[in-house]
Amino acid sequence: MNWRETFRTATDAVRAHRLRSLLTMLGIVIGISSVILTVGLGQGAQDKVKDQISALGSNLLIVSPGSSTSSSGVRGGFGSSTTLTLQDAQSIGDRAVVPDADKVAPVSSGSASLTAGQTNWTTSVVGTTAAWPEVRARSVSEGRFFTSAEVTSAANVVVLGADTASELFATPQSPVGQQVSVDGTPLTVIGVLASSGSSSTGSSEDDQAILPISAQKRLTGSTTSAVSTIYVEATSGSTLSAAYQEINALLLNAHGVTASTADFSISTQDSLVETANSTNKTLTVLLGGIAAISLLVGGIGVMNIMLVSVTERIREIGLRKALGATPAVIRRQFLVEASLLGLCGGVIGVVIGYVGSFVLPSLIDQPVSLSTLATCAALGTSLALGIGFGVYPASRAARLTPIDALRSE
Amino acid sequence: MNAPVVDLSGVRKTYRSGSIEFEALRGIDMQIAGGEYVAVIGPSGSGKSTLMNLLGCLDTPTEGTYLLGGEDVSRMTEAQLAEVRNRRIGFVFQQFHLLSSLPAWRNVELPLVYAGVPRADRRDRAVAALEKVGLGDRVENRPGELSGGQQQRVAVARALVTEPDIILADEPTGNLDSGSTEAVLGLLEELHGSGRTIVLITHEHDVAAQADRNLVIRDGLITDDRLVGAR
Incomplete structure (x- = not known):
């Protein structure tokens, strides 16, 4: 058979x-x-x-304020402290100190209500520098991003995320050149970000208002120079770990702490994926x-x-x-x-x-x-x-x- | 007389159950020639079933030799016996033993499947065998759609299909009414007429009377061997 x-x-x-x-x-x-x-x-x-992580940018290092340990030994939660400052970002941007860092974008974010005519929209208001689009691998679909000069002069300009723009302005009308106001302060819309494209990252990437960090500080009434995150783009994929070491050494030294009491943490995209x-x-x-x-x-x-x-x-x-x-x-x-x-x-x-x-x-x-x-x-x-x-x-x-x-x- | 198809000499069969031994066959010598129609009769407990199992190569003797068609089958392994059964023996059972899920012709072709006959030939041969038993119009019917007599005729067709050396019928009419009994016995008679060797095992004397030769078995021994019938 x-x-x-x-x-x-x-x-x-x-x-x-x-x-x-x-x-x-x-x-x-x-x-x-x-x-x-x-x-x-x-x-x-x-x-x-x-x-989601690769949508953040490429060859990216993310410096976050780490958990701080108070003198009583109580550790604050991750990201709760405000140990990172604009000065830290500036020193990281110094090619003499951190040769392997290409571009640096400090970010300070908060939430605010934007008004355009009769329309109200509450979104996250992100203050940063002119290097942000490159570091985060984003581009503007309309208008332009703000310049370093505008950051220095704390110009009242704003770049809107794609979703934010469509919430605030009726479609046929170009938002570029229009005014939005935050707490009575008028801001000129100078650009609209291209959609991040990846739906899996959720809408938050497309729903934000980007301001020069100096203007954002003024708007939110913040007097400190604390930033919530510093994004650093390494010169290439192969120099990523060298940049990591350099930034780590720099910040440990600048903050006067040791590795065990570090008040910041640096993560790479790989380490984020791994976690x-x-x-x-x-x-x-x-x-x-x-x-x-x-x-x-x-x-x-x-x-x-x-x-x-x-x-x-x-x-x-x-x-x-x-x-x-x-x-x-x-x-x-x-x-x-x-x-x-x-x-x-x-x-x-x-x-x-x-x-x-x-x-x-x-x-x-x-x-x-x-x-x-x-x-x-x-x-x-x-x-x-x-x-x-x-x-x-x-x-x-x-x-x-x-x-x-x-x-x- | 032709060379015997069945040749038993000094066959004994002992069953062992724990420390108790029971000798079911106590030295059987018998020969059946090609073309004979033999009935083995005996009351229950006489060793009749044991003899039938040995003749059908379903079991091997404890002692003695059994030559089937000149081949010694008394010391074969189970796999070898299966092959001998397939090639040399056609079974007809009291309970028909048809597979209820298969149509008549697929029941009949079963032995050919195990013989390795190609599929195309099998259906032709199965249908021819069914025609021979008068069921040419019931080829596609399942056993449940056939009467007892018809089912037993399907079983006879299955026994025929491989052209075996002997047809071994174990109480073939035990489950049939008198009308069907006659039809099945008539069929066996007809097969005998066409030269088949038939061994019929029964306890009914009028059924045994159909055969040419009666072997009477009692207490594990053959007590009588006589020719009957007018022909």
């Missing part, structure tokens, strides 16, 4: 008990579809984070583990039903043996049947997983990226489960003696 005949016999047997076969597959179906979705969700989350991914990975492993357990349960379900099937079809087995089926042929028949159940369950599971990957993003706002490798692995696993858990029932069927099998009622 060749493989094709064995396969035909197995499909006949599976089809003869459609409902039971489906129920048998159910465990594997659920297991495989959850594996596909978990892996897809994990991958999707990683891709999203990677997108975000390690969280995701834990979650993926956890969910994947649960999915794997459900696969195991599914496999045991297959074995259970195959054992029942062997008992139930004991007379059929006896007859087939009487008609010339060798033990090896019987074993193969039941093995193929079990692996067919496994594989069918796997295929249905993959289909459900793929359908889920289209439905899920709209329900939970999480992207799902499917990988061919994961799909193939899932199918391979389901086949292996069928074979693995089919071995015992199949060898039981093969060991039956034809006389006993024929006699049983």
